[in-house]
Amino acid sequence: MDLSVIGQAAGLFAVTNIDDILILALFFAQGAGHSGSTRRIVLGQYLGFAAILTVAVAAAFGATFLPQSAIPYLGLLPLALGLKAAWQAWKDHRDGEENDEAEAKEGGPGSLDVAAVTFANGGDNIGVYVPVFATAGVGGMSVYAVVFLALVAVWCFAGKFLATRPVVAKALARWGHILLPVVLIAIGLLIVIQGGAFGL
Secondary structure: OOHHHHHHHHHHHHHHHHHHHHHHHHHHHHHOOOOOHHHHHHHHHHHHHHHHHHHHHHHHOOOOOOOHHHHHHHHHHHHHHHHHHHHHHHHHHHHOOOOHHHHHHOOOOOHHHHHHHHHHHOHHHHHHHHHHHHHHHHHHHHHHHHHHHHHHHHHHHHHHHHHOOHHHHHHHHHHHHHHHHHHHHHHHHHHHHHHOHHHO
């Protein structure tokens, strides 16, 4: 196995996914104290990234599951999830702390929510990965895929680590219910506007 390809794959993953650490930290903060939330977040991150890889690999082989013109509309996923999180935060604030005990058993972000945000936020990654995969050949593409999937675990660990640092955890516990919707809505709007969806 060529170490230079592994290094290139690691560098490409880091550059194209640096923003995911903040999003993961917000998800982990939202799931703090909820049973099974870490498992759901990691599963969602893997599902979302596997979908990105599948589309990129297929496109590198010439299949177009996702036309280029559809990518800006992926921004509607985090936008909708951000609006949903904002509504939930407002509702929880209005209702007070009455339901805290019930929510502690099963709560936090769901796997499909995390997967949807990961996939939508990775729309631009697909555009970067396709030409790299197309020139790397099947062997090189396999190395990229293995390195990427290994680094998803590292990213999840980094997001969890960041969310559990005392200063960060305190800030996220206090402001996370506001930050998560704001970040998701901002990501959604950015994808929609930069991609020119709806003629913007």
